[in-house]
Amino acid sequence: MPDLYKNESIWPIGFRLVSEEKQVGRWSTLSWSIEDVELHEEQRAAESHVLPLELFRDERSDYRFNLSSRDPHLFIVCEEENEQLKPVHITAAQSVASSYMDGDYQVLHITTPLPVQAWMEAFIGRHGELIEGGRKKCKNRKGKGRSSGK
Numbered sequence: 001m002p003d004l005y006k007n008e009s010i011w012p013i014g015f016r017l018v019s020e021e022k023q024v025g026r027w028s029t030l031s032w033s034i035e036d037v038e039l040h041e042e043q044r045a046a047e048s049h050v051l052p053l054e055l056f057r058d059e060r061s062d063y064r065f066n067l068s069s070r071d072p073h074l075f076i077v078c079e080e081e082n083e084q085l086k087p088v089h090i091t092a093a094q095s096v097a098s099s100y101m102d103g104d105y106q107v108l109h110i111t112t113p114l115p116v117q118a119w120m121e122a123f124i125g126r127h128g129e130l131i132e133g134g135r136k137k138c139k140n141r142k143g144k145g146r147s148s149g150k
Contacts, residue, residue, distance in 0.1 A: 002107060004052045004093070005042045009128065011119060013074065014038035014050040017085055032085050034110050051076070051090040053116070055123045062093035063120050064129065072112040077105050092120060 016036040021028050040050060042142040044047055053074065055063065066072045075097030085106060091097055097107045112120075 006040070008089065008123060011038040011053045011116060012042060012050050013053050013116075014040050015087075016049060017077070017078070017087065017108075017118055019085075030083070032078070032106065032108060034108055037110055037113065039113060039115060045126055049087055053090050053092065055092065056118065057127050059093040060124050060127060060129060062095050063124060066092055066094060066112070067117060067120060067124075072117055073109040074112050074116070076108045076110070078108060079105055092116075114138045 004010055006012065014036075015034045015038070018033050019030045020033070022031045065102050070094075073094075075091050075094065076087050076090040078089070078095060080086075085108075088105075089100070092112065092142045097109075101107055120130050
């Protein structure tokens with residue numbers, strides 16, 4: 001992985017994955033959490049558990065929804081490898097994180113640090129709010145569509 005530096009759309013986020021054995025009925029299982037979150041100015045290839053949080057213009061509505069919540073979160077997508085979790089992606093878009101939940105991934109979350117919230121607000125401010133919605137329907141256009149045969 002090449003070195004990545006913090007800029008207007010990428011911010012390397014460092015963290016540590018911690019497991020704790022928990023008893024669930026007769027079974028024991030590992031419960032994972034994230035600790036020691038660090039905001040880096042750059043990501044060096046040799047460091048483990050540093051992922052680039054990248055913002056995309058087409059996800060601005062997700063970022064606004066997240067920032068408008070009572071407790072904004074970052075979502076860390078992990079895959080299991082030899083009974084250990086390996087982080088593979090970090091996002092601020094809940095819809096992106098939820099798309100991984102149907103597969104063999106585990107999605108952990110942390111509260112979004114205040115500097116990252118401000119950075120996300122600045123990103124939205126630079127690129128404008130994304131207004132989602134389909135084409136407007138006109139009520140008084142009877143018989144004017146392509147399928148009307150006219």
